[in-house]
Amino acid sequence: MDTEAVRSFVRAAELGQLQHAANELGVTQQAVSKRIAALERELQVRLFTRTARGVELTIDGQAFLPHARSIVTGVERAITAIRPGSRALRIDVLGLRSAQAVVLHDYWRSHPETDLDVVTLKVNDPRVAVAAVEAGEIDASFRTVTDPATLPRDVHMIHAFDSPLELLVGPRHPLASARTLTPPQLRRHRIWVPGIAAGSEWSEFYDQLATEFDLRIDAAGPHFGDEVLLDTLADSADVATLVGARDRYIWPTNHDLRRIPIVNPTIAYPLSLVLPRTPHPGLRAIIDHFGSLTPLPEATWRPSWATTRR
Structure with a gap:
């Protein structure tokens, strides 16, 4: 199975448009389309339906996506294991148009030298994101565990911003x-x-x-x-x-x-960041950036589980 075709499928599924996937992968839309078509032929199923707004996963595509992500992650981890230096700082956000992604983009524009990989796990259960942090698949996740006592010993949570x-x-x-x-x-x-x-x-x-x-x-x-x-x-x-x-x-x-x-x-809405006890060295500057954001008025309501500690 062509791992680049699997990677193209994953990014197209997450972004919803072949052109956006092509832009991220540094290839043409035609190349992404051909990769996915070849993958569909190999699997003998349709993975996407085309719409006026882009592409949507079929039932088979939805079933294949988590396994495809595992394939891509496995290949990336294998390459990282033999590549000199460390990989990009990988942070999970709830969506690429969310406040978390916007703030990260603002930081990156001021620090374009930062090797940053913004991903979306697209899971509702924060425990899945915590497990990904614990396994080293991502370096941090914008998720909140409302009972921090349930976090694994090697993972903790800090307040990011409101x-x-x-x-x-x-x-x-x-x-x-x-x-x-x-x-x-x-x-x-x-x-x-x-x-x-x-x-x-x-x-x-x-x-x-x-x-x-x-x-x-x-x-x-x-x-x-x-x-x-x-x-x-x-x-x-x-x-x-x-x-x-x-x-x-x-x-x-x-x-x-x-x-x-x-x-x-x-x-x-208080946004938290879940990260390892020994975090990626690039996280410190981003956390400091959160602290530079304009504070909210004194008259602000937050839920009972909100914390302002870093």
């Missing part, structure tokens, strides 16, 4: 014209956050948030992706959602969506 939340609504929503909003003003409005995974850190966050401010958090239905969520908001007069102030979203101009800061208090 992500203030904003309300995202369509132009017909009754709150669309507000410049800022307070948590009490959100009461009785439907805040749709689809696909909250039971037992995940964000499940605990939204449970506490709803209880603290008597909010209507609706987690009904699977999460079909940001595009579906944004389309729904644009067409709705009563649905809103919460997004991080640094999270990047792209929507058509005719959606006319509004991002409205929440104040008095600011609602903050």
